[in-house]
Amino acid sequence: MKGSPITLLEVAAELCDRYQIADLRYFLESCRAFARAETLNVAVFGRFKAGKSSFLNHLLGEPLLPTGVIPVTSVITGVEFGPKERAEVRFLDGHATPISPTQIVDYVSETANPGNAKQVASVHLEVPAMERYRGICFVDTPGLDSVFEHNTDASTEWLPNTGLALVAVGVDPPLSAHDVELIRNLSRFTPNVSVLLTKVDTLAADERSQVEGFVHEQLGRYWNGSVPVFSYSIRPGFEYLREQLDQRLLARARTGAGEEHAAILRHKAASLAAECRGYLNIALKSAESAESERAQLRERIVGQKEALDDTRLTLRLVARHAAAGARSTFEEILRRDEAPVCQRLLDGLEREFPAWTRSLSVAMERFDEWLRAGVTREMAALSLRHRGEFLEPGRRASRQLSQSLQDFRNRLAKQTLEALGVPLETTQVELAAQDPRSPDIRVGRIFDHNWELVSLAVPMSLLQGTVKRHFERRVADVVFMNLSRLASQWEEVVGAALLTLEKDSIARLDTLIATIEKLIASAGQDAPRIREDLDRLESV
Ligand SMILES: Nc1nc2c(ncn2[C@@H]2O[C@H](COP(=O)(O)OP(=O)(O)O)[C@@H](O)[C@H]2O)c(=O)[nH]1
Numbered sequence: 253m254k255g256s257p258i259t260l261l262e263v264a265a266e267l268c269d270r271y272q273i274a275d276l277r278y279f280l281e282s283c284r285a286f287a288r289a290e291t292l293n294v295a296v297f298g299r300f301k302a303g304k305s306s307f308l309n310h311l312l313g314e315p316l317l318p319t320g321v322i323p324v325t326s327v328i329t330g331v332e333f334g335p336k337e338r339a340e341v342r343f344l345d346g347h348a349t350p351i352s353p354t355q356i357v358d359y360v361s362e363t364a365n366p367g368n369a370k371q372v373a374s375v376h377l378e379v380p381a382m383e384r385y386r387g388i389c390f391v392d393t394p395g396l397d398s399v400f401e402h403n404t405d406a407s408t409e410w411l412p413n414t415g416l417a418l419v420a421v422g423v424d425p426p427l428s429a430h431d432v433e434l435i436r437n438l439s440r441f442t443p444n445v446s447v448l449l450t451k452v453d454t455l456a457a458d459e460r461s462q463v464e465g466f467v468h469e470q471l472g473r474y475w476n477g478s479v480p481v482f483s484y485s486i487r488p489g490f491e492y493l494r495e496q497l498d499q500r501l502l503a504r505a506r507t508g509a510g511e512e513h514a515a516i517l518r519h520k521a522a523s524l525a526a527e528c529r530g531y532l533n534i535a536l537k538s539a540e541s542a543e544s545e546r547a548q549l550r551e552r553i554v555g556q557k558e559a560l561d562d563t564r565l566t567l568r569l570v571a572r573h574a575a576a577g578a579r580s581t582f583e584e585i586l587r588r589d590e591a592p593v594c595q596r597l598l599d600g601l602e603r604e605f606p607a608w609t610r611s612l613s614v615a616m617e618r619f620d621e622w623l624r625a626g627v628t629r630e631m632a633a634l635s636l637r638h639r640g641e642f643l644e645p646g647r648r649a650s651r652q653l654s655q656s657l658q659d660f661r662n663r664l665a666k667q668t669l670e671a672l673g674v675p676l677e678t679t680q681v682e683l684a685a686q687d688p689r690s691p692d693i694r695v696g697r698i699f700d701h702n703w704e705l706v707s708l709a710v711p712m713s714l715l716q717g718t719v720k721r722h723f724e725r726r727v728a729d730v731v732f733m734n735l736s737r738l739a740s741q742w743e744e745v746v747g748a749a750l751l752t753l754e755k756d757s758i759a760r761l762d763t764l765i766a767t768i769e770k771l772i773a774s775a776g777q778d779a780p781r782i783r784e785d786l787d788r789l790e791s792v
């Protein structure tokens with residue numbers, strides 16, 4: 253492989269532009285995006301109070317991450333270099349908001365965000381002081397189990413890129429069974445697991461070497477030297493430990509990741525160049541054909557109009573079929589929650605009702621308010637819990653559409669081979685299925701007209717039993733109604749995403765056909781220029 257992949261990308265880009273090889277635009281864009289995204293994730297795991305956040309603050313040079321707090325399970329914090337200090341919260345529904353770095357505690361600590369009521373997926377922090385770790389994104393985690401259990405967008409986004417895992421272990425006690433279990437689990441995801449033995453400043457010199465010896469020995473029993481240990485302390489006087497970590501681990505990890513990234517990029521650029529050559533070969537062969545043959549070529553390669561219409565129809569049907577099935581699938585998913593949701597609300601009603609019996613109007617008002625809040629909470633939780641299932645029809649359709657387009661490409665390759673003696677091997681760049689945002693959950697006022705008519709005149713003492721039974725029935729009705737509503741909200745969201753997918757896939761097909769048609773139309777006088785460009789592509 254000669255030349256840099258970036259040069260190759262640029263040459264390919266120029267040729268795509270000049271010959272209007274519009275079809276390769278998607279591939280080119282995906283190569284460029286890959287060339288830009290060059291961060292390696294270094295995730296810090298470990299038990300609560302092991303010193304994870306303190307360690308990252310020490311690297312940051314500022315106490316921006318809250319320490320000594322109970323973290324919210326499932327919320328992670330990413331820390332990396334940025335030219336300006338800035339922070340951002342990403343929410344589970346996909347939207348993001350900038351915050352001041354001093355507000356991070358409001359989102360990542362259990363006290364300020366109990367049970368993740370704020371629906372946070374992750375927090376991102378960029379700091380100029382991380383310049384020396386350019387290319388590395390450190391991830392502060394609440395603990396492995398919680399991160400893996402909650403299959404959040406946040407963890408699925410960064411886990412595949414976890415180049416390095418650091419397991420923080422406090423010296424007191426050093427390496428519990430839990431830590432060993434953690435390392436074992438992590439080893440499934442990354443070959444690079446290291447132990448960060450924190451707070452070594454709290455030990456006298458002889459104690460410290462005892463503890464280090466113990467940890468080495470324990471790890472050696474399971475992993476035979478493959479899990480290195482780095483002692484660490486955030487206290488003054490221990491700066492050399494940070495130097496050691498930088499040199500032995502982080503610097504190496506970064507170059508290692510850089511090489512791997514470059515290798516993948518070279519591979520991508522080479523495939524792009526090969527596809528570009530394929531297109532230019534088509535142009536050259538066409539240019540070398542007699543004028544009279546060219547009209548026929550088009551038909552032999554692209555096929556007749558009816559066949560193309562059929563392919564378009566197939567794409568349309570895949571998307572429409574997915575959209576049509578979504579509603580009943582969603583209702584079925586949610587139907588399973590109906591009984592437990594009702595039961596939870598009825599239990600709540602049982603507890604609340606005695607405090608509402610002053611008068612019928614008070615009871616109705618309180619009931620309305622209480623039920624609205626309860627149902628909103630329940631629906632929001634269901635929407636979140638099933639988000640993955642709701643998105644599935646879109647993801648499946650996206651895979652099927654990509655496959656159909658690839659099938660079309662394979663047919664095209666066969667036909668160009670037959671007609672021109674050169675195959676056109678091209679790959680379908682995956683359709684980007686943008687995961688849509690979750691719908692807004694708001695339950696409106698729950699009016700009860702019949703009851704309002706009688707309300708004020710009748711003494712409550714006579715009615716208590718009847719009112720309560722009536723409320724219980726209302727709970728069941730309102731839950732049923734709102735489950736249907738949630739299913740239809742998701743249907744709408746997914747339907748819109750599928751429509752975009754349908755349009756995108758047809759646009760891809762049309763772009764491909766237009767590209768081929770354009771190249772087949774190359775005239776005899778273009779041939780020398782095309783040969784020159786093919787040589788150039790070969791030489792970079
Ligand atoms: N003496 C000492 N204390 C530390 C060190 N690192 C962290 N701590 C303390 O350990 C406690 C827990 O730290 P924290 O970073 O919040 O742990 P996390 O839950 O793993 O993020 C805090 O009170 C820190 O001050 C260290 O290197 N030396």
Ligand SMILES: [Mg+2]
Pocket residue numbers: 304305306318319320321323
């Ligand atoms: Mg912490």
